Amino acid sequence: MTAHGGEAEVRAATDADIDPILALWGQAGMPADTDEARDDLARTRAHDTGLVLVAELDERVVGTVTGSWDGRRGWIMRLAVEPPARRRGVASALVAEVEARLRARGATQVNLLVFAENRDALAFWRECGYRSMAPVVLLTRRVDDPSA
Numbered sequence: 141m142t143a144h145g146g147e148a149e150v151r152a153a154t155d156a157d158i159d160p161i162l163a164l165w166g167q168a169g170m171p172a173d174t175d176e177a178r179d180d181l182a183r184t185r186a187h188d189t190g191l192v193l194v195a196e197l198d199e200r201v202v203g204t205v206t207g208s209w210d211g212r213r214g215w216i217m218r219l220a221v222e223p224p225a226r227r228r229g230v231a232s233a234l235v236a237e238v239e240a241r242l243r244a245r246g247a248t249q250v251n252l253l254v255f256a257e258n259r260d261a262l263a264f265w266r267e268c269g270y271r272s273m274a275p276v277v278l279l280t281r282r283v284d285d286p287s288a
């Protein structure tokens with residue numbers, strides 16, 4: 141299924157989109173150039189192929205987003221649009237489609253995390269209707285390394 145949002149066409153990623161997605165992550169400063177990033181993407185797609193999306197402009201992949209559904213909440217991650225394609229509604233189209241897919245899985249609320257200094261992203265998410273909750277602290281720990 142392909143969705144049209146403005147000029148962009150949004151669809152589920154295929155195997156052929158893996159390298160373009162990793163390139164978009166890299167351009168957006170997200171970890172991308174490692175086997176772990178490639179494995180993460182493969183695992184996410186294996187879990188639910190319909191929630192890793194790409195957006196095309198002129199038949200070229202210029203944006204991507206990943207959704208996840210944990211049975212209670214929807215989450216949006218890894219939203220990235222290549223710099224020359226920004227401010228043309230690509231991210232808005234990706235978000236509209238991933239929200240629709242999360243809703244179809246049962247989500248009534250969608251959360252996401254943004255670095256506080258990422259002003260561009262905060263402005264974008266505000267425009268999409270997302271609001272900050274009371275300050276929360278993100279805690280994390282690697283559980284694949286007992287010494288960590």
Ligand SMILES: CC(C)(COP(=O)(O)OP(=O)(O)OC[C@H]1O[C@@H](n2cnc3c(N)ncnc32)[C@H](O)[C@@H]1OP(=O)(O)O)[C@@H](O)C(=O)NCCC(=O)NCCS
Pocket residue numbers: 168218219220221222225226227228229230231232233253254255258259260261263264265267268
């Ligand atoms: C944030 C990002 C995904 C936005 O992508 P985009 O395709 O340019 O977004 P859209 O064109 O759909 O923007 C929709 C609206 O959001 C707001 N917006 C988007 N980028 C903005 C920016 N840099 N500054 C202020 N407002 C912005 C505007 O209101 C915009 O509408 P307008 O262009 O008519 O003014 C893109 O800048 C990006 O990839 N950044 C690097 C990666 C990143 O930070 N990802 C988010 C991690 S949480």
